[in-house]
Amino acid sequence: KIIDDPRYKLLRLLADRKAAFYEFIEMLRNEEARKIQEDQGKAREDFMELLKEHTELGWNDSFRKFSQAVENDKRWFGLRSDIERECLFEEHLLELKRAS
Numbered sequence: 456k457i458i459d460d461p462r463y464k465l466l467r468l469l470a471d472r473k474a475a476f477y478e479f480i481e482m483l484r485n486e487e488a489r490k491i492q493e494d495q496g497k498a499r500e501d502f503m504e505l506l507k508e509h510t511e512l513g514w515n516d517s518f519r520k521f522s523q524a525v526e527n528d529k530r531w532f533g534l535r536s537d538i539e540r541e542c543l544f545e546e547h548l549l550e551l552k553r554a555s
Contacts, residue, residue, distance in 0.1 A: 498533030502540065505530040506547040514552040518544050 457463055466472045505528060506512070512521060518541050525531045534540050 495534075498530075499539075499543065501530040501533050502543055503547070506544065512547075512551070514548050514555060516548070 463472070466475060505525060506521075509521065509524065521544060522531070522540075531540070534543075
């Protein structure tokens, strides 16, 4: 039982216990949000690397053609949103167009 735990009795008032609990929950949420942000940043970097590896990709190629070519690559699934994938693809095409 939690009531028998000596840590529970360190805070005498119920209000203090609740405050400590909510502070702990907030800390967990912040940590989880930070981890999700880091994971998404890594997924974006991996996806950009995938785009750069496909040197046959021209500035006038379609997103559909590219998606069919890389549909089995795990980096394709790193980003959860098709919208984000397509935005990064379009950014890459703009870079290719500027370079040519």
